[in-house]
Amino acid sequence: MAKLQLSRRSIVAATLAAPAILGGRARAAGTIQMISHRYPALEYYAEKMRNAVPGTTVNTQLMPIDKALELATIAMSSKSDTPDIVYASDTSFQTFVKNGWFRPLDDLWAKYRDEFKLDDFPEAVRKTYMRDGHIYVVPHTLNAMMFFYRKDLFDAAGKAPPKSFTQYAALAKSFNSPQRSGNVSCLKPVDAAINEAHWYFNALGDGWFDKDWKPIFNHAKGVQAIEMMKEIARSAQQGFSAAANDECMIAYQQDTGVMGLQWASRAKAMDDPNKSRIVGKIDWVAPPQGHARISGDGYAISAFSKQDPDTLFRIIATSASQANMRGAASLLIPPRKSLLEDAELKQANRFYPAALASYESGVAAPSLPEFYAVGEFITRRILQAVTGEMPVKQALDTAANETTEFLKGHGYYK
C-alpha cells in the first residue's frame, strides 16, 4: 500500500482547494436563499417559508422593493445560483421572465395542484403571472392603493373624504400645518413614484402608453395630471420626494400627516399600538376618481437555482397555503377564492370594504417588461417637475423622448 505523504505544501493546497471542491455540493444541499421586498404581509410569509419544509434552512433576505429588485437583477443577470426563491410583483415578473431568469412552474403547478389547492387562486390572478402560456409565480397577495385619511380630524372639521382631485387639493391645503402635513406623498423613484403617478395619469389622463407602447403621458391631459400632483404636493410632508412606503406609513403612524394614497397592505399597521399613535383614528375609502394602482406579489424560482425545484415549490406553496393565507388576511387581501368570500374575514378587518372597492376601481400597471427601466427616468423627470426644477410640460416631453429612445433600442416600434 502506498504510503500517504503529507508535505506542508500539499496541506496548504488541500486547504485552499477544499472550499472550491466542496462548495458546489454544500450549496446544493445547503441553505435556500430567498430575496424579497419587505412589508408586514411579506414578513409574515417569509416566516412561514422558514418553517415550511422540515430539514431545510431558508435564509430570507427582506428589503425595500427597489433594493430587492436591484439585488435580484444583479444576481440573476450574472446567472448566479445564489437566489433560489425570488420576490415578484405583477410588473417585475414580466421583466425577469422576458430575460429568461425565472423557471416556468407549469410542471410543478400540475403536480401539486391538489395538495396545495392551487385552483383556489382565481383565474384572473393566475393570468396576471402568466406569460406566453406559462405560469411563473405563486400568488401571495392582492394589493390595492386606498385613500387613507384621519377620520377624527375630518369629523372634527365637519368634512367628508374627497370625491375628486380638486376637493383633495382643497382639503389637503386646509389641513396643512407645520406639525401635520395635509397630504402624505411618497415620490421616491422608482417604485413609489410610479405608484402615485399611475393614479394621476390614469384618473386625470389617458394612462402611460398607447397600444403600441408609445408614450402618451406627456399629452395635454397628462400634463394637467402632473400639474395637479404638483399642486397637491405643496401640502405634502417634508422629504416626500425621497419617501417610499415605509416613510409614508411612519408619517401616518407618528401623527404627522392627514391623508393620501397608500397600499391596503399598510392599513393594519395603523392600528398597531406598539407602532402607531393613531390607533382607530384612520379610515379608508377608494381613491377619489378611482384608477389607482392595483398589484399583487408572489414568489418565483430562479432559472439558475441549483436547489431541488420540488423543494423550492413546496416552500413557496406551503407559505401560500389556505391556512397560512388566512393568518395573513389581516395584513392584505388574500388571493384565494375561499378567503375572498369569507364573511368572517370581511367583518374582522375593517379596511376590507375600502380595499375591495379600491381593487374594483383600480388599474394594473402597464404589462411592459421594461416598465421599471423606463420608470427610472420618467419618475425622475416627474420629480423635477413637482419640485419646480423644470416646467411640467418640458419634464414630461423629455421623459417621453427618453422612453421612446430606450424602447426603440429594445426592439419596439418596428
Added chain:
Amino acid sequence: MFSAPEGSFWLFLAPSAVVLGAVMLYPLGYAIYLSLFNYDLGSGSRDFIGLGNYAALLIDARFWDTLNRTVAIVLAAVGLEFCLGLLVAYGLYRLTFGVRTLNLLLFLPSIVTPVVAALFLRWIFVGRWGLLSASLIGLGVFPPDFLGNPGWARVTVVLADSWQFTPFMILVLYAGLNTVDQSQIEAAQIDGAGVWMLLFRIMLPAIRPLIVFVLAIRLMDAFRFFDTIYVLTSGGPGTATETITLYTYALAFRLLQIGKASALGVLTLLFVAMLVALMIRVVYRRERGAF
C-alpha cells in the same frame, strides 16, 4: 539588463503587481472592452458598436448635467473640507495640551463605514422626525426640507461628505504642519510675523506638496461619491443630487445598459485623471518635476 540585486528587488514587487493586475488592470481592461459594445444585461445581446457608446454619452444631456453637478458638489465638498481641515489642523498645531485626545475624537467620523455614517445622517436630516428637524421644531423654528428640497439636498450631501472626510484632511495637514522647519518659523516670528502670516506665508508654502497630494486624493475619492448620496437621497429629488457615479449605477443596474455604463466609467476615469494632472500642473507650473 538589471544587475542581480536590482533584479531581486523586482521580485519583491511581483506579488503586488499580480494583485494589482487582477483586481485593477483586468477589470479596467474589461470595462474598456465592454464599453465598445451595445451590451444589454437583460436580453444578453452584445453587439460591437465601436465608440458608439461614447458618442451617445457626449450628446446625452443627462451626462452633462450629472458631470456639472458632480464637479459642483465635489469642489464644494473638498473645498469646505480643506478650509475646515486647515483651520482645525492649525488650531491643533498651536494647542499645547490635549492634542492627542482631540485628534482621536475628531477622527471618529472617518472610521465609520460610509453607508453606516450615511444612515446616521439620514436620521439626522430626514424631514419632520429627524434629529435636526425635530430639534428645530422644538425651538419653534420650522425647518427647511433638508432632503426633499433640491437646493437643500445638495447642501446636505456636501455637509455629509465634509462631516465624514474633514478629519482625514485634519490628520494629514496636522502631520504636514509639524514637519515645517522650526528655524523658519522662529525667523519669521523674530521678523514680526503674526499667526495668519505665519500660516499663509511660511507654513502653507512649505507643505505645498502635501496639500496637492491630499487634494488630489480627496478629489479622486469624492468623484466616486456614491454610498452617502445613495442612502441620503438616491440622487433625488428628481436629479438634484445625481452624480456621475449614480448615473453609472442607474445605467448599469436599472436600465441594464452595461456597455454604456462602462463607457461612462471610462470617461469618468479620464476626466478625473485630467483634473488631477491639471491641478498638479497649475500648482507646480514654476517647479516642474517637484511632485
